[in-house]
Amino acid sequence: MISSNQSRRDSLQQRNLLLSMRLSQGPGRRSLNSTSRQNSGKSLATKKGRVSFSQAHYGDESRREIASPSRITGNHTDNLQTSIIPPRGETSKNGDDGLPTGLLRKTFNPKAFPKSPVEYMCLSLDDFDIGKKLGKGKFGKVYCVRHRQTGFICALKAMNKKEIMQYSVQKQFRREVEIQSSLKHPNLTQLYGYFHDDKRVYLLMEYLINGELYKHLRANGPFNDIIASSYVYQMADALDYMHDRNIIHRDIKPENILLGFQNTIKLTDFGWSVSNSTGSKRKTLCGTIDYLSPELIKSKEYDDKIDVWALGVLAYELLVGYPPFEENSKELTYKRILKRDLKFPDHISPQARDLISRLLEHDPQLRIDLKEAKTHPWIERNRDYW
Numbered sequence: 459m460i461s462s463n464q465s466r467r468d469s470l471q472q473r474n475l476l477l478s479m480r481l482s483q484g485p486g487r488r489s490l491n492s493t494s495r496q497n498s499g500k501s502l503a504t505k506k507g508r509v510s511f512s513q514a515h516y517g518d519e520s521r522r523e524i525a526s527p528s529r530i531t532g533n534h535t536d537n538l539q540t541s542i543i544p545p546r547g548e549t550s551k552n553g554d555d556g557l558p559t560g561l562l563r564k565t566f567n568p569k570a571f572p573k574s575p576v577e578y579m580c581l582s583l584d585d586f587d588i589g590k591k592l593g594k595g596k597f598g599k600v601y602c603v604r605h606r607q608t609g610f611i612c613a614l615k616a617m618n619k620k621e622i623m624q625y626s627v628q629k630q631f632r633r634e635v636e637i638q639s640s641l642k643h644p645n646l647t648q649l650y651g652y653f654h655d656d657k658r659v660y661l662l663m664e665y666l667i668n669g670e671l672y673k674h675l676r677a678n679g680p681f682n683d684i685i686a687s688s689y690v691y692q693m694a695d696a697l698d699y700m701h702d703r704n705i706i707h708r709d710i711k712p713e714n715i716l717l718g719f720q721n722t723i724k725l726t727d728f729g730w731s732v733s734n735s736t737g738s739k740r741k742t743l744c745g746t747i748d749y750l751s752p753e754l755i756k757s758k759e760y761d762d763k764i765d766v767w768a769l770g771v772l773a774y775e776l777l778v779g780y781p782p783f784e785e786n787s788k789e790l791t792y793k794r795i796l797k798r799d800l801k802f803p804d805h806i807s808p809q810a811r812d813l814i815s816r817l818l819e820h821d822p823q824l825r826i827d828l829k830e831a832k833t834h835p836w837i838e839r840n841r842d843y844w
Protein backbone atom coordinates (compact mmCIF):
# COMPACT_ATOMS: atom_id res chain seq x y z
CA MET A 459 0.00 0.00 0.00
CA ILE A 460 2.69 2.54 0.97
CA SER A 461 5.34 3.49 -1.58
CA SER A 462 8.20 1.12 -2.05
CA ASN A 463 11.31 1.57 0.07
CA GLN A 464 13.12 3.05 -2.89
CA SER A 465 10.50 5.67 -3.61
CA ARG A 466 10.24 6.47 0.08
CA ARG A 467 13.99 7.00 0.20
CA ASP A 468 13.83 9.23 -2.89
CA SER A 469 11.07 11.24 -1.36
CA LEU A 470 12.92 11.65 1.92
CA GLN A 471 16.12 12.66 0.15
CA GLN A 472 14.22 15.20 -1.89
CA ARG A 473 12.53 16.58 1.19
CA ASN A 474 15.81 16.66 3.12
CA LEU A 475 17.27 18.78 0.37
CA LEU A 476 14.36 21.19 0.41
CA LEU A 477 14.37 21.33 4.17
CA SER A 478 18.03 22.15 4.30
CA MET A 479 17.34 24.93 1.79
CA ARG A 480 14.63 26.19 4.11
CA LEU A 481 16.89 26.06 7.12
CA SER A 482 19.58 28.01 5.36
CA GLN A 483 17.14 30.84 4.69
CA GLY A 484 17.31 32.09 8.24
CA PRO A 485 14.51 33.37 10.38
CA GLY A 486 13.14 35.99 8.01
CA ARG A 487 9.85 34.25 7.27
CA ARG A 488 8.74 33.90 10.83
CA SER A 489 6.67 36.98 11.52
CA LEU A 490 9.61 38.91 12.91
CA ASN A 491 7.65 42.09 12.69
CA SER A 492 4.94 40.86 14.97
CA THR A 493 4.63 42.61 18.24
CA SER A 494 6.04 40.48 20.98
CA ARG A 495 3.79 38.70 23.44
CA GLN A 496 5.43 40.57 26.27
CA ASN A 497 4.35 43.82 24.69
CA SER A 498 0.92 42.91 23.53
CA GLY A 499 -0.17 40.21 25.91
CA LYS A 500 -1.04 38.21 22.79
CA SER A 501 0.56 35.38 20.96
CA LEU A 502 3.27 36.09 18.44
CA ALA A 503 1.63 33.66 16.15
CA THR A 504 -0.42 34.78 13.27
CA LYS A 505 -1.52 32.13 10.84
CA LYS A 506 0.83 33.60 8.26
CA GLY A 507 3.63 34.02 10.74
CA ARG A 508 3.68 30.42 11.87
CA VAL A 509 6.32 28.85 9.74
CA SER A 510 5.99 25.30 8.66
CA PHE A 511 9.07 23.72 7.21
CA SER A 512 6.94 22.55 4.39
CA GLN A 513 6.39 26.14 3.27
CA ALA A 514 9.76 26.18 1.59
CA HIS A 515 8.45 23.46 -0.58
CA TYR A 516 5.60 25.29 -2.13
CA GLY A 517 6.59 28.91 -2.55
CA ASP A 518 4.43 31.94 -2.67
CA GLU A 519 0.65 31.80 -2.11
CA SER A 520 -0.08 34.07 -5.05
CA ARG A 521 1.09 31.41 -7.43
CA ARG A 522 -1.62 29.08 -6.37
CA GLU A 523 -4.66 30.35 -8.22
CA ILE A 524 -6.76 27.70 -9.85
CA ALA A 525 -9.83 28.08 -11.97
CA SER A 526 -13.04 28.85 -10.16
CA PRO A 527 -15.31 25.82 -9.84
CA SER A 528 -17.58 27.09 -12.55
CA ARG A 529 -14.72 26.80 -14.96
CA ILE A 530 -13.65 23.37 -13.85
CA THR A 531 -14.89 20.64 -16.10
CA GLY A 532 -14.57 16.95 -15.48
CA ASN A 533 -12.91 14.88 -18.13
CA HIS A 534 -13.93 11.25 -18.07
CA THR A 535 -11.43 10.21 -20.68
CA ASP A 536 -8.29 11.22 -18.85
CA ASN A 537 -5.45 8.76 -18.69
CA LEU A 538 -5.59 6.80 -15.45
CA GLN A 539 -1.92 6.08 -15.43
CA THR A 540 -0.93 9.64 -14.66
CA SER A 541 1.90 9.64 -12.16
CA ILE A 542 0.11 11.49 -9.40
CA ILE A 543 -2.67 8.98 -9.07
CA PRO A 544 -1.96 5.94 -6.93
CA PRO A 545 -2.43 2.78 -8.96
CA ARG A 546 -5.80 1.22 -8.54
CA GLY A 547 -6.07 -1.22 -5.72
CA GLU A 548 -3.23 0.40 -3.77
CA THR A 549 -5.39 2.99 -2.18
CA SER A 550 -6.90 1.54 0.92
CA LYS A 551 -7.18 -1.61 2.88
CA ASN A 552 -9.91 -0.20 5.06
CA GLY A 553 -12.98 -1.96 6.21
CA ASP A 554 -16.38 -0.29 6.19
CA ASP A 555 -16.33 3.20 4.69
CA GLY A 556 -18.36 4.76 7.45
CA LEU A 557 -20.61 6.71 5.09
CA PRO A 558 -24.27 7.11 5.91
CA THR A 559 -26.29 4.26 4.42
CA GLY A 560 -26.84 4.48 0.71
CA LEU A 561 -24.51 7.40 0.21
CA LEU A 562 -21.92 6.99 -2.48
CA ARG A 563 -21.25 3.54 -1.16
CA LYS A 564 -20.75 2.21 -4.64
CA THR A 565 -18.13 4.70 -5.57
CA PHE A 566 -16.46 5.46 -2.26
CA ASN A 567 -16.28 2.21 -0.40
CA PRO A 568 -12.51 1.88 -0.13
CA LYS A 569 -12.82 -1.90 0.20
CA ALA A 570 -14.49 -2.10 -3.16
CA PHE A 571 -12.21 0.51 -4.64
CA PRO A 572 -12.40 0.64 -8.39
CA LYS A 573 -11.97 -2.64 -10.14
CA SER A 574 -12.15 -1.27 -13.64
CA PRO A 575 -11.46 2.10 -15.23
CA VAL A 576 -15.16 2.48 -15.88
CA GLU A 577 -15.97 2.16 -12.20
CA TYR A 578 -13.02 4.33 -11.37
CA MET A 579 -14.30 7.08 -13.60
CA CYS A 580 -17.84 7.03 -12.32
CA LEU A 581 -17.07 10.13 -10.25
CA SER A 582 -16.44 13.48 -11.81
CA LEU A 583 -16.94 17.09 -10.94
CA ASP A 584 -20.26 16.97 -12.77
CA ASP A 585 -21.58 14.72 -10.01
CA PHE A 586 -21.39 17.60 -7.50
CA ASP A 587 -22.99 20.93 -6.82
CA ILE A 588 -20.18 23.24 -5.77
CA GLY A 589 -20.88 25.34 -2.69
CA LYS A 590 -18.86 27.91 -0.81
CA LYS A 591 -15.10 27.98 -0.66
CA LEU A 592 -13.94 26.65 2.70
CA GLY A 593 -10.32 27.61 2.39
CA LYS A 594 -7.18 27.60 0.40
CA GLY A 595 -4.13 25.40 0.79
CA LYS A 596 -0.77 25.27 -0.87
CA PHE A 597 -1.97 23.64 -4.05
CA GLY A 598 -5.59 24.46 -4.38
CA LYS A 599 -8.87 25.29 -2.80
CA VAL A 600 -11.34 23.41 -0.68
CA TYR A 601 -15.08 23.67 -1.38
CA CYS A 602 -18.19 22.48 0.33
CA VAL A 603 -19.94 20.26 -2.23
CA ARG A 604 -23.10 18.21 -2.49
CA HIS A 605 -23.27 14.94 -4.34
CA ARG A 606 -26.20 15.49 -6.69
CA GLN A 607 -27.53 11.97 -6.69
CA THR A 608 -27.58 11.45 -2.93
CA GLY A 609 -27.46 14.92 -1.42
CA PHE A 610 -24.41 13.92 0.60
CA ILE A 611 -22.42 16.95 1.72
CA CYS A 612 -18.64 16.75 1.79
CA ALA A 613 -15.51 18.81 1.32
CA LEU A 614 -13.75 18.69 -2.03
CA LYS A 615 -10.14 19.70 -2.31
CA ALA A 616 -9.16 20.59 -5.89
CA MET A 617 -5.47 20.57 -6.63
CA ASN A 618 -3.69 21.59 -9.76
CA LYS A 619 -1.73 18.73 -11.33
CA LYS A 620 0.76 21.09 -12.94
CA GLU A 621 1.67 22.59 -9.59
CA ILE A 622 2.02 19.22 -7.96
CA MET A 623 4.42 18.25 -10.74
CA GLN A 624 6.15 21.63 -10.76
CA TYR A 625 7.05 21.34 -7.10
CA SER A 626 7.86 17.66 -7.47
CA VAL A 627 5.62 16.65 -4.63
CA GLN A 628 3.88 13.78 -6.40
CA LYS A 629 5.25 11.28 -3.93
CA GLN A 630 4.36 13.36 -0.92
CA PHE A 631 0.86 13.84 -2.30
CA ARG A 632 0.51 10.17 -3.07
CA ARG A 633 1.62 9.24 0.42
CA GLU A 634 -0.85 11.70 1.91
CA VAL A 635 -3.67 10.05 -0.02
CA GLU A 636 -2.55 6.53 0.80
CA ILE A 637 -2.10 7.20 4.48
CA GLN A 638 -5.27 9.21 4.91
CA SER A 639 -7.41 6.67 3.12
CA SER A 640 -6.00 3.84 5.18
CA LEU A 641 -6.99 5.43 8.48
CA LYS A 642 -10.40 5.45 10.05
CA HIS A 643 -10.86 7.07 13.43
CA PRO A 644 -13.44 9.51 14.81
CA ASN A 645 -10.73 12.14 15.31
CA LEU A 646 -9.05 11.83 11.92
CA THR A 647 -10.58 13.60 8.92
CA GLN A 648 -11.76 10.87 6.65
CA LEU A 649 -10.84 10.76 3.01
CA TYR A 650 -13.74 9.20 1.10
CA GLY A 651 -12.10 8.99 -2.28
CA TYR A 652 -10.52 10.88 -5.10
CA PHE A 653 -10.83 11.44 -8.81
CA HIS A 654 -9.20 13.60 -11.41
CA ASP A 655 -9.62 15.30 -14.74
CA ASP A 656 -7.03 16.58 -17.14
CA LYS A 657 -6.04 19.54 -14.98
CA ARG A 658 -6.76 18.66 -11.39
CA VAL A 659 -6.89 16.01 -8.74
CA TYR A 660 -9.85 16.08 -6.36
CA LEU A 661 -9.91 14.73 -2.85
CA LEU A 662 -13.33 14.07 -1.41
CA MET A 663 -13.29 14.41 2.35
CA GLU A 664 -15.49 14.51 5.37
CA TYR A 665 -16.86 18.05 5.80
CA LEU A 666 -15.96 19.67 9.13
CA ILE A 667 -18.43 22.42 9.56
CA ASN A 668 -16.58 24.63 12.04
CA GLY A 669 -13.25 24.92 10.23
CA GLU A 670 -9.82 25.24 11.77
CA LEU A 671 -9.23 24.92 15.49
CA TYR A 672 -6.60 27.61 15.03
CA LYS A 673 -9.21 30.23 14.13
CA HIS A 674 -11.41 29.13 16.98
CA LEU A 675 -8.46 29.39 19.37
CA ARG A 676 -7.59 32.89 18.16
CA ALA A 677 -11.22 34.02 18.39
CA ASN A 678 -12.35 32.30 21.59
CA GLY A 679 -9.25 30.95 23.29
CA PRO A 680 -7.52 30.21 25.47
CA PHE A 681 -9.83 27.43 26.57
CA ASN A 682 -10.79 26.30 30.01
CA ASP A 683 -9.72 22.96 31.44
CA ILE A 684 -12.89 21.20 30.33
CA ILE A 685 -12.61 22.07 26.65
CA ALA A 686 -8.82 21.83 26.51
CA SER A 687 -8.79 18.42 28.20
CA SER A 688 -11.41 17.14 25.76
CA TYR A 689 -9.33 18.30 22.79
CA VAL A 690 -6.13 16.86 24.25
CA TYR A 691 -7.84 13.54 24.88
CA GLN A 692 -9.21 13.40 21.32
CA MET A 693 -5.81 14.14 19.81
CA ALA A 694 -4.10 11.63 22.11
CA ASP A 695 -6.58 9.00 21.00
CA ALA A 696 -6.08 9.80 17.29
CA LEU A 697 -2.29 9.75 17.64
CA ASP A 698 -2.38 6.56 19.66
CA TYR A 699 -4.40 4.98 16.84
CA MET A 700 -1.91 6.20 14.22
CA HIS A 701 1.14 5.12 16.20
CA ASP A 702 -0.35 1.68 16.71
CA ARG A 703 -0.31 1.48 12.90
CA ASN A 704 3.26 2.77 12.74
CA ILE A 705 2.29 6.13 11.30
CA ILE A 706 3.77 9.36 12.62
CA HIS A 707 1.84 12.56 11.81
CA ARG A 708 4.82 14.94 12.21
CA ASP A 709 2.88 18.19 11.85
CA ILE A 710 0.54 18.52 14.82
CA LYS A 711 -0.64 22.11 15.33
CA PRO A 712 -4.01 23.87 15.66
CA GLU A 713 -3.95 24.79 11.94
CA ASN A 714 -4.10 21.09 11.12
CA ILE A 715 -7.03 20.31 13.36
CA LEU A 716 -10.60 20.85 12.17
CA LEU A 717 -13.64 21.33 14.30
CA GLY A 718 -16.87 19.44 13.73
CA PHE A 719 -20.05 19.34 15.77
CA GLN A 720 -20.16 19.25 19.57
CA ASN A 721 -16.50 19.98 20.11
CA THR A 722 -15.35 17.03 18.07
CA ILE A 723 -11.95 17.74 16.60
CA LYS A 724 -10.29 15.96 13.70
CA LEU A 725 -6.68 15.89 12.69
CA THR A 726 -6.07 16.64 9.03
CA ASP A 727 -3.21 17.37 6.64
CA PHE A 728 -1.31 14.13 6.36
CA GLY A 729 1.20 15.64 3.94
CA TRP A 730 4.01 15.11 6.42
CA SER A 731 2.80 11.82 7.80
CA VAL A 732 5.04 8.91 7.35
CA SER A 733 4.75 5.21 7.71
CA ASN A 734 7.39 3.88 10.02
CA SER A 735 6.52 0.24 9.60
CA THR A 736 10.06 -0.97 10.22
CA GLY A 737 9.94 0.71 13.62
CA SER A 738 13.33 2.23 12.83
CA LYS A 739 14.24 5.79 13.69
CA ARG A 740 13.94 8.57 11.13
CA LYS A 741 15.92 11.74 10.49
CA THR A 742 13.86 14.03 8.22
CA LEU A 743 13.29 17.43 9.79
CA CYS A 744 9.65 18.41 9.61
CA GLY A 745 6.90 20.16 11.48
CA THR A 746 6.33 23.72 12.57
CA ILE A 747 8.98 25.59 14.54
CA ASP A 748 7.03 26.06 17.76
CA TYR A 749 6.03 22.41 17.72
CA LEU A 750 9.47 20.93 17.02
CA SER A 751 10.87 18.56 19.61
CA PRO A 752 14.48 18.80 20.85
CA GLU A 753 15.53 15.67 18.97
CA LEU A 754 14.23 17.13 15.70
CA ILE A 755 16.12 20.37 16.24
CA LYS A 756 19.29 18.44 17.01
CA SER A 757 18.69 16.45 13.81
CA LYS A 758 18.84 13.34 15.85
CA GLU A 759 17.01 10.22 14.89
CA TYR A 760 13.44 10.29 16.06
CA ASP A 761 10.34 8.19 16.30
CA ASP A 762 6.65 8.68 17.08
CA LYS A 763 7.54 10.44 20.35
CA ILE A 764 7.85 13.66 18.33
CA ASP A 765 4.05 13.64 18.06
CA VAL A 766 3.82 13.22 21.85
CA TRP A 767 5.99 16.31 22.33
CA ALA A 768 3.82 18.22 19.84
CA LEU A 769 0.73 17.18 21.79
CA GLY A 770 2.33 18.76 24.87
CA VAL A 771 2.88 22.00 22.94
CA LEU A 772 -0.73 21.86 21.72
CA ALA A 773 -2.08 21.28 25.25
CA TYR A 774 -0.12 24.30 26.47
CA GLU A 775 -1.29 26.50 23.57
CA LEU A 776 -4.93 25.51 24.13
CA LEU A 777 -4.76 26.49 27.80
CA VAL A 778 -2.47 29.50 27.57
CA GLY A 779 -3.19 30.91 24.10
CA TYR A 780 0.33 30.69 22.68
CA PRO A 781 2.90 27.90 22.41
CA PRO A 782 5.32 27.40 25.33
CA PHE A 783 8.60 28.24 23.60
CA GLU A 784 7.37 31.01 21.32
CA GLU A 785 9.90 33.79 20.76
CA ASN A 786 10.63 36.55 18.26
CA SER A 787 13.18 34.53 16.35
CA LYS A 788 13.64 30.97 15.27
CA GLU A 789 17.01 30.82 17.06
CA LEU A 790 15.55 31.90 20.40
CA THR A 791 12.70 29.43 20.04
CA TYR A 792 15.19 26.66 19.30
CA LYS A 793 17.24 27.65 22.33
CA ARG A 794 14.24 27.51 24.63
CA ILE A 795 13.12 24.17 23.23
CA LEU A 796 16.59 22.68 23.65
CA LYS A 797 16.77 23.95 27.25
CA ARG A 798 13.15 22.87 27.72
CA ASP A 799 12.56 26.31 29.17
CA LEU A 800 8.98 25.66 30.25
CA LYS A 801 7.10 28.26 32.28
CA PHE A 802 3.45 28.14 33.23
CA PRO A 803 1.20 31.12 33.89
CA ASP A 804 -0.33 31.05 37.37
CA HIS A 805 -3.79 30.02 36.24
CA ILE A 806 -2.70 26.62 34.91
CA SER A 807 -3.83 23.90 37.29
CA PRO A 808 -1.26 21.55 38.90
CA GLN A 809 -2.76 18.54 37.10
CA ALA A 810 -2.60 20.21 33.70
CA ARG A 811 0.99 21.24 34.43
CA ASP A 812 1.82 17.68 35.32
CA LEU A 813 0.46 16.23 32.07
CA ILE A 814 2.05 18.93 29.91
CA SER A 815 5.40 18.48 31.68
CA ARG A 816 5.27 14.76 31.08
CA LEU A 817 4.36 15.19 27.41
CA LEU A 818 7.23 17.69 27.12
CA GLU A 819 9.93 15.50 28.62
CA HIS A 820 13.22 16.36 26.94
CA ASP A 821 14.21 12.71 26.67
CA PRO A 822 11.80 11.00 24.23
CA GLN A 823 12.03 7.76 26.16
CA LEU A 824 10.76 9.46 29.32
CA ARG A 825 7.79 11.09 27.60
CA ILE A 826 4.47 9.84 28.84
CA ASP A 827 2.89 7.05 26.82
CA LEU A 828 -0.25 8.16 24.96
CA LYS A 829 -2.34 5.42 26.54
CA GLU A 830 -1.33 6.68 29.96
CA ALA A 831 -1.92 10.29 28.88
CA LYS A 832 -5.51 9.41 27.98
CA THR A 833 -6.19 8.37 31.57
CA HIS A 834 -4.11 11.07 33.27
CA PRO A 835 -5.83 12.59 36.35
CA TRP A 836 -6.33 15.92 34.52
CA ILE A 837 -8.27 14.11 31.80
CA GLU A 838 -10.20 11.95 34.23
CA ARG A 839 -11.15 14.90 36.42
CA ASN A 840 -12.66 16.80 33.49
CA ARG A 841 -14.11 13.91 31.51
CA ASP A 842 -17.52 14.04 33.24
CA TYR A 843 -18.09 17.59 31.95
CA TRP A 844 -17.35 16.97 28.26
Ligand SMILES: Nc1ncnc2c1ncn2[C@@H]1O[C@H](COP(=O)(O)OP(=O)(O)OP(=O)(O)O)[C@@H](O)[C@H]1O
Pocket residue numbers: 592593594595596597598599600613615647663664665666667669670713714716726727729
Ligand atom coordinates in the same frame (compact mmCIF):
# COMPACT_ATOMS: atom_id res chain seq x y z
N1 LIG B 1 -12.59 18.61 5.40
C1 LIG B 1 -12.72 19.92 5.56
N2 LIG B 1 -13.85 20.45 6.06
C2 LIG B 1 -13.97 21.79 6.23
N3 LIG B 1 -13.01 22.69 5.91
C3 LIG B 1 -11.86 22.22 5.39
C4 LIG B 1 -11.67 20.82 5.19
N4 LIG B 1 -10.42 20.64 4.67
C5 LIG B 1 -9.89 21.86 4.58
N5 LIG B 1 -10.75 22.82 4.99
C6 LIG B 1 -10.51 24.27 5.00
O1 LIG B 1 -9.76 24.61 3.85
C7 LIG B 1 -8.52 25.18 4.22
C8 LIG B 1 -7.45 24.73 3.26
O2 LIG B 1 -7.24 23.35 3.47
P1 LIG B 1 -6.01 22.59 2.84
O3 LIG B 1 -5.95 21.23 3.42
O4 LIG B 1 -6.04 22.70 1.37
O5 LIG B 1 -4.83 23.51 3.22
P2 LIG B 1 -3.97 23.68 4.52
O6 LIG B 1 -4.13 22.52 5.44
O7 LIG B 1 -4.23 25.04 5.08
O8 LIG B 1 -2.59 23.72 3.87
P3 LIG B 1 -1.82 22.59 3.15
O9 LIG B 1 -1.88 22.97 1.73
O10 LIG B 1 -0.54 22.74 3.83
O11 LIG B 1 -2.41 21.26 3.40
C9 LIG B 1 -8.27 24.76 5.66
O12 LIG B 1 -7.51 25.72 6.30
C10 LIG B 1 -9.69 24.66 6.21
O13 LIG B 1 -10.11 25.92 6.68
